[in-house]
Each structure stands twice: as structure tokens, then as C-alpha cells.
Amino acid sequence: MKLFVNSAFEINDNTEAYFFGNYAQRTVQGGFFFRNPTNRGGVYRGPLVNPTTGLPSDADDAVASVRVGDLDGLGQGGNCISGIPLENGVPNPAFLAQVVADANCFSFLETIPLGFVPRFGGENEDVSFTFGVRGLLDVGTGLDYDFSVQRGSNRSDFAISNTVNASLGPDTPRNFTPGGQEQTETLVNASFVYNVDVGFESDLSVAFGAEYRKEEFDLFAGDPASYALGPLADQGFSSSSNGFGGFPADTSASQDSNAIYVDLEADVSENLTLQTAVRYEDFSQFGDTTDFKLAGIYHVSDSVRIRSAYSTGFHAPTAGQANITNVTTQNVNGVLIDQGTLPLFSSAGQLAADFIELDGNGRPTLGPEEAENFSIGAAFDLGDTSWTIDYYTIELTDRVAAIEDLLPNLRANVSWAHSQGDYNTLVRANYYGGWDDTGNGVNGISSAVLVDVSVSYQLNENTRLVAGIDNVFDTYPDKNPSAGSLGQLYSEASPFGFNGGTWYLQARYTY
Ligand SMILES: [Ca+2]
Numbered sequence: 001m002k003l004f005v006n007s008a009f010e011i012n013d014n015t016e017a018y019f020f021g022n023y024a025q026r027t028v029q030g031g032f033f034f035r036n037p038t039n040r041g042g043v044y045r046g047p048l049v050n051p052t053t054g055l056p057s058d059a060d061d062a063v064a065s066v067r068v069g070d071l072d073g074l075g076q077g078g079n080c081i082s083g084i085p086l087e088n089g090v091p092n093p094a095f096l097a098q099v100v101a102d103a104n105c106f107s108f109l110e111t112i113p114l115g116f117v118p119r120f121g122g123e124n125e126d127v128s129f130t131f132g133v134r135g136l137l138d139v140g141t142g143l144d145y146d147f148s149v150q151r152g153s154n155r156s157d158f159a160i161s162n163t164v165n166a167s168l169g170p171d172t173p174r175n176f177t178p179g180g181q182e183q184t185e186t187l188v189n190a191s192f193v194y195n196v197d198v199g200f201e202s203d204l205s206v207a208f209g210a211e212y213r214k215e216e217f218d219l220f221a222g223d224p225a226s227y228a229l230g231p232l233a234d235q236g237f238s239s240s241s242n243g244f245g246g247f248p249a250d251t252s253a254s255q256d257s258n259a260i261y262v263d264l265e266a267d268v269s270e271n272l273t274l275q276t277a278v279r280y281e282d283f284s285q286f287g288d289t290t291d292f293k294l295a296g297i298y299h300v301s302d303s304v305r306i307r308s309a310y311s312t313g314f315h316a317p318t319a320g321q322a323n324i325t326n327v328t329t330q331n332v333n334g335v336l337i338d339q340g341t342l343p344l345f346s347s348a349g350q351l352a353a354d355f356i357e358l359d360g361n362g363r364p365t366l367g368p369e370e371a372e373n374f375s376i377g378a379a380f381d382l383g384d385t386s387w388t389i390d391y392y393t394i395e396l397t398d399r400v401a402a403i404e405d406l407l408p409n410l411r412a413n414v415s416w417a418h419s420q421g422d423y424n425t426l427v428r429a430n431y432y433g434g435w436d437d438t439g440n441g442v443n444g445i446s447s448a449v450l451v452d453v454s455v456s457y458q459l460n461e462n463t464r465l466v467a468g469i470d471n472v473f474d475t476y477p478d479k480n481p482s483a484g485s486l487g488q489l490y491s492e493a494s495p496f497g498f499n500g501g502t503w504y505l506q507a508r509y510t511y
């Protein structure tokens with residue numbers, strides 16, 4: 001469901017107030033990749049065992065097994081084998097029958113013999129509104145102003161079904177509400193535009209302004225079973241809802257920043273338009289950053305234009321990336337360990353930074369990610385046809401850790417567009433530099449070039465028909481070396497997907 005409001009009313013001839021807002025709500029659900037039921041770690045996959053006793057073994061004849069839990073505790077009450085031996089991937093029927101018959105011994109083959117594919121989804125709610133006043137002040141040649149306040153929030157409440165908290169054994173629920181998260185942003189803006197005659201071909205347009213931005217991030221705790229460390233945790237059964245563990249506690253984080261900017265643009269001569277901009281921004285936690293942009297278009301002749309732009313940019317870690325604490329207890333090789341994410345600014349985070357520095361790996365810092373963008377292109381007319389060619393590169397340094405590690409550090413794109421009469425054609429080559437799949441621990445995935453082509457035809461005044469192929473040469477990323485156990489042939493984080501080429505037909509109707 002989506003609702004929009006967009007309104008403005010005149011206060012006087014030179015002043016207008018405006019308001020716009022939106023509300024959207026949707027429910028999302030998706031599945032996980034299928035995995036072989038007998039090798040899902042922490043649920044089914046057991047230790048290597050002696051095929052005739054079902055007890056742990058590191059001998060040459062040891063075989064894989066399906067994990068068995070001892071419900072009244074190890075070393076007290078009844079005893080159980082450690083794993084049901086697998087023979088050609090099939091659980092040994094005699095051992096399986098023995099585990100089923102013994103009420104104190106438990107394997108997930110008793111309750112969910114065919115394995116399970118979790119369904120993950122949630123409710124998403126998005127609300128935002130903007131209120132502002134804009135107008136013209138009678139100063140010199142006239143000063144345009146625009147003051148506004150904007151607030152937006154996006155909340156997701158997650159749900160995961162058809163899964164287990166394996167450490168709860170036979171008592172596990174199958175459906176969980178692992179909690180939620182909300183990002184809220186508040187922006188206060190003041191912007192101005194003033195035109196000055198400095199003797200150029202056109203007036204010099206001077207835009208300047210200031211912005212205050214506050215970002216808040218909240219995590220909401222899940223239901224207790226979604227993060228519980230159940231009684232079988234010390235026997236190798238994983239804790240928390242499998243597939244997406246619940247958040248154990250409510251957590252909040254926030255940061256704010258102040259920015260000022262100036263942007264100048266003018267037709268310097270009949271043939272040359274130049275733009276330059278500078279922006280300074282000060283973050284409550286990352287110090288400050290100054291970025292600039294320089295861009296121009298030069299008309300070589302009536303039919304040939306050259307354009308180029310260079311800019312620096314930044315991407316500050318979000319309040320969530322910088323501040324969030326999300327710790328769950330896991331059983332790792334028989335030892336209970338608190339695992340999760342801690343803010344680098346916390347005392348625990350600084351202690352970890354000390355260790356990393358002592359190891360000679362340099363002290364980790366979290367600051368704005370910096371980018372340099374460069375583009376150059378030409379547009380020209382030949383007879384009845386017009387042509388453009390553009391090249392751009394984006395180079396990033398100081399990647400914000402985690403998700404962004406997955407992105408290639410260099411992307412480039414060359415496109416060739418051609419229009420003649422009612423036809424437009426486009427050929428585009430996209431270059432993705434090498435990247436690391438940190439989620440699966442696979443580094444050094446190869447760079448790739450993908451080529452897209454499309455043709456469109458203006459059928460009549462309102463209708464345009466488009467046919468195209470994205471990824472004409474059906475390029476795929478490198479295969480995931482651990483595809484077998486994860487059920488993922490390719491990394492799901494591939495910057496250009498893993499679906500190969502696609503073709504499409506479109507009809508666009510404008511009215
Ligand atoms: Ca026991």
C-alpha cells in the first residue's frame with residue numbers, strides 16, 4: 001500500500017509554503033537456497049564417527065554422520081551415540097531406528113526427516129514528510145531561498161518460518177520473529193541562489209546553503225526463542241533461529257552532521273559552460289570532509305560537444321554501521337562464545353583495535369569512504385544522426401567494512417548511443433574490477449566485462465517499443481568453491497548478479 005501527498009500554497013506573490021509526504025507498507029517473503037538435509041551444520045551434520053559404533057572417531061574408516069543429542073545431558077542419565085553413520089549419504093537404518101526408539105536420544109531426522117528451507121520475510125513501513133517555505137527576497141537582483149525540514153523513517157520487522165533453533169532440540173518452535181530495525185533521518189536545509197553579472201556570456205549563478213542531518217538507528221529484540229542458547233548448544237546444535245538469528249536486545253545509535261556548500265555555474269563564453277562546487281561536512285564521529293566538483297561542456301562547433309567532470313565524494317558509515325551492538329552467544333567447537341558486532345568506538349572495540357595494531361596490521365579506523373569520479377564524453381551530429389560516447393570511472397578508498405567489501409574497487413562504463421529518425425540504439429560495456437566475497441571467505445574473484453545492447457523505435461507520438469539484451473555474452477562470475485555445502489553455485493553478492501544474459505521487450509506509453 002502506498003499513499004502520497006503533494007501540496008503547495010501561496011503566502012504572498014513572492015512566498016510559497018509546501019508540504020509533501022508519503023507512506024508505504026509492504027510485506028516481503030523470500031526463500032533460502034536448498035541444502036542437503038544431512039549436511040546442514042549445527043542441525044543435521046554430526047561428527048566423523050566409527051561406522052559400527054556411532055561414536056566419534058578420527059580413524060581412516062570414520063564416516064560422516066547425522067548429529068544425535070542426549071536430551072538429559074552428557075554424562076548423566078541415559079547415553080546416546082554421537083552420530084547416525086551415513087552410508088552413501090543415507091543414514092544407517094539400524095542406528096536411526098535405535099535413536100528414534102530412545103526417548104532420550106534425539107536427531108532432527110525424527111521430526112524433520114526431509115530437511116527444511118527457511119522462509120524469511122517481514123513487514124516494511126516507510127514514512128516521510130517534508131515541509132518548507134520558498135520564495136524570492138528583494139535583495140540586489142533577487143535572492144531565491146528555500147528552507148525545509150524533512151523527516152523519514154523506514155522500519156522492518158522480520159519473520160522467519162519453517163526453521164528451527166536447533167539448540168532447543170525437539171522443543172524448538174518452527175516460526176520466529178527475530179526482531180526488527182528502523183532507520184530514521186531528519187534533515188534541515190537552507191539553500192539560496194543568486195545570479196550576478198560578472199561579464200561572462202551568462203550571469204554567474206551562485207548557489208549556496210547549509211544542511212543539518214541526524215541519523216538514528218534502532219534494533220528491536222526478537223522473541224526469546226529466536227536468540228536462545230538452548231540445552232543442546234553444548235552438544236554442537238546451533239543456537240538462534242537457523243538462517244537469521246534474533247536480535248537479543250533493543251539497541252539504539254545515532255550520529256549527526258553539519259554541511260555547507262557553494263556551487264557556481266555560468267556560460268563563460270558562447271562555447272564553454274563551467275560548473276564548480278565545494279562542500280564541507282563535519283560529522284559528530286568521523287571528523288570532517290571537504291569535497292569538490294569541476295565540470296564543463298565545450299561546444300567545438302554547432303554539431304560537436306565535449307563534456308567532462310571530475311568530483312570527489314564520500315560515504316560516511318551509517319549510524320548503524322558505526323554504533324550498533326548485536327551480540328549472540330554461540331557454541332564454537334564446544335566453547336560458548338559471544339559473537340557479534342561491537343562499535344569500534346566502544347571500549348571493547350578499542351581493545352580489539354589495540355590487538356590488531358599489536359599484530360602489525362595497522363590500527364583499524366572507521367571514517368568516511370572516499371571516492372574519486374571522472375567522466376569524459378563527446379556528442380556529435382553526422383548528417384541526420386546523432387552520436388554520443390561516454391567513459392567514466394569511480395575509484396574508492398577506505399571502503400566501509402563488511403557489505404561494501406563485496407563491491408569491486410573499480411567500475412568503468414563505455415556507452416555508445418546512436419539515434420536516427422525514429423530509431424535509437426545503445427551499446428554499453430560495463431567493466432567490474434576484481435572483488436572479494438567476504439561473506440563466503442572467497443577472495444580474488446575475477447574482473448568481468450558485460451555488454452548490453454538495445455534498440456528502440458518510436459511507433460507513434462505516445463508509444464515507444466524497446467528490445468534489448470543485457471549481458472549479451474552470458475557472462476557469469478567465478479564459481480563459488482564451497483558451492484556444494486552452501487547450495488550456492490555463485491556468490492549471491494556478485495555485483496552483476498549470477499543469472500547470465502537476459503533479453504526483454506518493452507512497450508512504453510506516455511500520455
Ligand atoms: Ca545423558
Ligand SMILES: [Ca+2]
Nearest residue numbers: 099100102105
Ligand atoms: Ca528419540
